[in-house]
Amino acid sequence: MSDDKTYLPALSRQVSELVLAGSLQHAEEALSQAADQQGDYAVAEVLSTLPPQVTALHLAGFDGSKTSLATLLVPPKAWAESLAYMAATWPDDLIEDDPERIAENLFNHVHGVVYATDDPERRAELLAEASATDYGATVFAIIWSLAPKEILEVSGEIIAKGPYVTGQTSSDSDIVPLALELAKASEDGWDRSLLELFPEFRHTADLADVELPEDPDEESKFMQRSTKELLYRLRKQVPSVRATPRRGTRKSMGTDIFS
Template identity: 75%
Template structure:
């Protein structure tokens, strides 16, 4: 990047465009910055714009829509922006169609994490996101779409440790993301499991729990629903006076399975 003197102006421009709802124009501003100054200019802008602006911009893109922000967002900036995604969800949609929001959140997180072939960047993205309370809740929302498969994976991790393959009886798309999280951050994996299953312990008995095919049946142990987790994430959206919540306040089992 030959000249970064224009970056404050670009950051201001992008912020104003996003807040005005002109996401396509904001993306165009990113593209022009990359063309004139290189990809690092986009990285720098994403580092400098407020995290709620990043959230608003990236909420307009999912795994099926290519965005420079998706490809280049710095891990820490992305982790901070996740705190604000829930503020973009309509209340009636949370109440009436929580699965639709969960699927959209999955498309977003999956698109960012697997939008790169760089394993180091992928691990950094997962580590930064799961180091926050809201990030762990976001992962729990995704896991709530496939609780049986996630517990099956937890059981395989418990029994095989570093020899984990990630193979389960299901080809659900959540499983590769869950495995990537477990390998990138054991603490983040544990905390996301605790969010979904508050009674979770590293026990084969729980990991082998039976799931009924009848959606009206009560689960045999405490499990938070997708809707409940969406509301939990909504409550974690920082206020405008406090834009950074404390991370790392939850308990962790610290199993060291991938050492």
């Protein structure tokens, strides 16, 4: 068996070069071979050392319909740091012409990683890490913007029922279960994502009385960032390659809803 001190850095460089060259399948094959020879730990170790922009490029090629070793084994912190760089992969014309399509792809990506395994502890850790930064809150706000009415219903249920929330809403949106999982994993992350979508509110409890118009084209009297606005907002939050992603200064004012 190869010495990890030489094998893993070499594999990390190989995977990075393959991803940057656009050879995602070959990168996956290299990870698969490593898993066979060294075990899943080696793959997770390599994924934890890849630059976040490389991880973003790699995982952007997979969604809920495609599984990969990277999706299954990416460490929560490494995945969380890569989310900001997803915005760098979106063409300007697509943001302008079809922002909902990008948001749906982002949902598929997040859903695919979070639900890649049946491990509830990993799921909670993924969501907590992913929502712990300003750009992470924006990522979830982009997803919530696809179903704002349902998100408000869930928010109201959480405020009213706390740990007894069922997540039942007036629609069968796939976004609702993810929202509920985030609220359970990180109350702070949930609050921050809601306030990113509805920036006029200082506290999520205020959202309980919000009623959005039935017609999505009708202007709401409550300020709500559009999907397009949030996509551009995330684009501005992409860290420089030299910058280390850090937790933002925004603070939650919530209470422990699931205690």
